[in-house]
Amino acid sequence: MSEQSMTIYDAIGGDKTMSKLVTEFYLRVEKHPLLRPIFPASFDEVRERQYWFLTQLFGGPRLYMENRGQPMLRARHLPFPITKEHARAWLGCMQEAMIAAEIIEPAREAMMQRLTMTAFHMVNTDS
Numbered sequence: 001m002s003e004q005s006m007t008i009y010d011a012i013g014g015d016k017t018m019s020k021l022v023t024e025f026y027l028r029v030e031k032h033p034l035l036r037p038i039f040p041a042s043f044d045e046v047r048e049r050q051y052w053f054l055t056q057l058f059g060g061p062r063l064y065m066e067n068r069g070q071p072m073l074r075a076r077h078l079p080f081p082i083t084k085e086h087a088r089a090w091l092g093c094m095q096e097a098m099i100a101a102e103i104i105e106p107a108r109e110a111m112m113q114r115l116t117m118t119a120f121h122m123v124n125t126d127s
Contacts, residue, residue, distance in 0.1 A: 007059020011107050014060065022051045024097035034089045038080050057118075058111065077122045087119040 009018065026043045029035045039046060052063035053071060064071055094115055098108045 008107050008110055009055060009058040009060035012058075012101075012103050012111075015055075017101055017103060018051060018055050018058075018060065021097050021101040021103065022047055022054065024100040025050070025093055028093035028096055029090075032089055032093060034086060035093065038082070038086070057114065073118065074121055074124070078124055081125045081127075082122045083125055083127065084120070084123055087123050091116060091119050 012018070012021075026047050029039060030043065049064070049068065052067055053073075056062050056064045056071075091112070095112060098111065103111065
């Protein structure tokens with residue numbers, strides 16, 4: 001595979017690294033006082049969907065589309081009150097998870113740029 005055609009998913013190590021990222025992320029969300037209350041009691045389903053989404057977003061197999069259809073993230077998140085503080089907390093957990101999953105630059109910065117846009121797109125309330 002040429003460097004030009006390499007995706008972020010490939011550059012970070014594919015499935016193994018993406019799985020570690022999602023695991024590390026939810027370890028942090030589970031302990032976060034602002035984020036934990038907006039997630040279900042069990043992370044099993046959301047962890048799997050997050051894995052599918054991130055894999056697809058960063059150039060891996062189109063798992064989310066195959067399993068859930070179009071992401072329609074904002075619509076799927078409307079039932080949950082999401083503030084700018086939630087978005088920043090989510091991004092903080094993701095940044096820490098990327099470090100723990102040993103995702104190095106420039107991939108980590110590219111991922112954070114894309115995820116920052118996505119996180120703030122989910123904001124649906126001021127309070």
